[in-house]
Amino acid sequence: MATRTIDETVEATIREVVKKLGKVVGEDWVSDDPAILIGYSKDNSFEAAKKPHIVVLPETTEEVQEIVRIADRYGMAVQPSSTAINCAGGCIPQRGGILLDLRRMDSILDIDTENMTVTIQPAVRFGVAQNVLRQQGFYAINPSGPHTAGVAPNHMDKGIGMSANKFGVGTDHIVSMTFVMPNGEILKTGSAALPGADRVCVEGPGPDLSGIFHSSMGIFGVLVEMTTQIYEWPDVEILNVMQFETEDLNPVIDCFYDVTREDFANECSHLQDAYFAWFMTEEDDEAAALVDLLPRNNIMVIVGGETEQEARLKEDQLKRLAEREGYEFMTPALLSMLSELIDIPYECKVLQVTMRVTRYFGSFQVVWFNTSLERVPELHKNYQRLNARHFGDTDYRNWEKAFQPDEVTVYTQPLEFGRSVMLELDFFISFNDAESVKRGLAFGYDAISMVLDDGGLFDRPYGGATGSSFGSLQTPRLGTYNELLHELKADIDPRNIMAPGRLTLPLGPA
Amino acid sequence: MSRLTRDPYDPLMQVQKWAYRCSKCSLCKYIHVYKDKYEDPRFVDICPSGKRYRFEAFYASGKQDIARGLITGEIDYSDTMLKAIFTCTSCGGCMQVCQPYSGKDPLKTITALKEKAVLDDMAPLEAHQVLLKSIENYGNPWQGPRARRGNWAKKMGFKNAKKEKAPVLLYAGCTYAYDPSLTGTLKISAKLMEKAGVDFAVLGDEELCCGSTALRIGDRAFYQRMAEQNFESLKDLGAETIVTGCAGCFSVLGEEYPELTDLPFKVKHLTEFLADLIDDGKLKPGKKLPARVTYHDPCHLGRYCGVYEPPRRILSSIPELELVEMQRSRDNSWCCGAGAGVRTAFPEFASWTAGERLFEASESGAEMLATACPFCEINLREASGGMEVKNVFELLAESVGGGG
16 A cells, blocks of 8 residues: 655645635635745745645634634644734744734724724724724824734734833733634633623733733734724824934933823923934935934924813923923924824824835834833943944945935833833844845844843744744743743643744743 | 846846845835825725735735745746736836835836846736737727717817927827717816917827837837837927826826927826916806816826826815815825726726725715726726716816816
8 A cells, every 4th residue: 555755744734724725714715836825925024934735724713713623623723813924933933834814803893982992804904994983083092003004913923013001012902802712712802701791901811811812922922803992083282302412322221211290291202313204205315315414313202182271281291391401392393394294194193104214224123122211221232232243344335225224223212101112123134135245144133132021021922023033032031931931721722733833932842 | 947038128127136126015005194184094005906815926015025036046937926916007106105214116126027027928818918919900909999089179170280380289099089988087187278268279180109008018119110200200299298097108208208209299188288378367167067076097197107196186176166185195196096007808897996985085084086097087987886977077178167
């Protein structure tokens, strides 16, 4: 009797699973064609390209349950993906298997304006959510990302935006989540855990299970529904920019301490001149011209309210604080010019323009981490020194860009009244240039190590947008925390089918 | 095995930089959200093939992966890949939303993939081969005999451009010249020009195909042959301006030919030309046409050439015609589904795309959809199921009266 080779067995299994999945979702929504698979194999990170074996596009929670059960039966990995725009390798299937593309699940299920929540499917994008909510006078907290980003996955992954100084990160807004677990069963978190209870309470019947899903990247189950908080739309907004003509970030941090603990700023963040100019312009030469006009460091403070009077009152508070502490505001002429450049609605001030940074080299890598405000100046200096060591020998004589790579680096986002900060230190690479990738990898490795040595915390398992290969640098330092996570993963997903390899743990198969 | 050759003109060579640089931000999938009115989440997609088939490969971002895969040799041609490549209508929506932010043009990669497939003998698709064969044999994609190309102008008394010089040449284009449902539109357009006192000529049977079809389905060499022949036939006519009502011919004549040679004439779309005649008082729309009309921007006229206002100026000049906009309009417009040979090779998909557009039109409150491209007109009319689809020229002629 002829025996099948391993490849033949794998192929036969894939054919069998494709057939079974086709019966669940319809043949049009499942494929194992390499031309389809390759579309899910690479993103904007250093993560090596890896194709799934099958892509399937379910439309309902019941279909997701069936798919997961089939995967479990065949021991096949499942990698969920909602809008497929994670830039940190987060949706790249580490071990092949089934790529669960949830983009057909993109409905807003309920808007509860009385209790200020919205219930959504995983692929509802910020662009859609904000516009629908806006018509009812509300908005969802948005990240500093494009309007194409998914609300639910971004919240679950601790998305951070300019309003984080007041409202915190994405996970702070989640009321409840519904997951399809590795065995195909449904788990609801928060107040939704109790059938019949209103979805108004963030905490579940304690101990609260929600936390293990935060930034879990699909390793414990598939997110199929989320209820999240929404906020009243501020009808009037006023932008103020405080300027600092200094390389030293200490005065910037002092200002953050003063401003963020007050309650008048809806949004507050820091951008250095080059980054700021890059966001505000469409062309390289426009950016170069603008950077000459901008102060080196800028803190944007947006105050707002339901009425002009309320917004002005808050602005007066800010001005009194600035006068007392000796902070300088951007000139009205320059501010007016900037306001014209960013004359876009509230929900997207940074949403769309962030993609402009990719003009620089085609790709930018984000080393983002949490720390305390007081550590920022030292971390920034160390980062600059490291950057000079890695890129200092770059010959800028024929440099075609408006800025040198070590200039476009810093975005500082205070969290929750300045109790902590998300510091983003970027660097730029070109993925079609092997030398650029090589240097980027070397720099990324050193940068992550430096941040960890200097007290930074990577609160997402992949360690910033640089991908899981760098995130694993943090893992060995986690000790018992790491071991317990591993045990949890083994208990919840004993066959390790959910996003295997995603936890970047060196201890075992996860 | 890599499909990338050492030939510097290999289409993949031209775009490999961009294939590696796609940020996967998905901007290419949806309209420019904050530019226009954006209230209805049903009308936010900008990529017809992506919206219909949903897999990443059917979006512009997925095409960058396909290009990368062909370059690295990680994947090779398959029917699914060819479908993903050739269901792209080349509408340019992805280009419109990606480029201002990233500086990248995803449509270039898609065009390169089409051209590469032709060079690798994987295309033209069977259905497209029929079009090319027809152009080869008859000088048009619709298998119309050469001797009948000028039938539309017979007994109209127009100048023959080969015999009499005129400052303006009305270039009919294959589709207007041969499609029996469209020749009427062409006639009334010419009569409008006549009524306005324009000194113009036509080429009749001697007009040649511009080559647009070949270009959009990926056969660049074929296109270049056609373009060279056509240019030869046009360059010595003495016309200062070539006017055409076909959006496809217009974009190729006006945007592509200058890539090959310097043009001794200007190229205008008929909507631009007629709108100017209205502004100059040479055409006076007088008859009331009380109807609520929405305008569908043809991709080759709008996104490719930036002609958004002239057709709207024409419609707005018609008494009691109320122009209403769809959510996706101007550079955010949703394609009709016919372009780049899609209607020929994937008729069901083309019809679905048109149906989506007509649904949007009806949701805008319009009773009638007007457009200014023969392909859009045919495709939308066939899928209309009740909504009236007309050409801007027809409506103008009705209002001006006297058959134009």
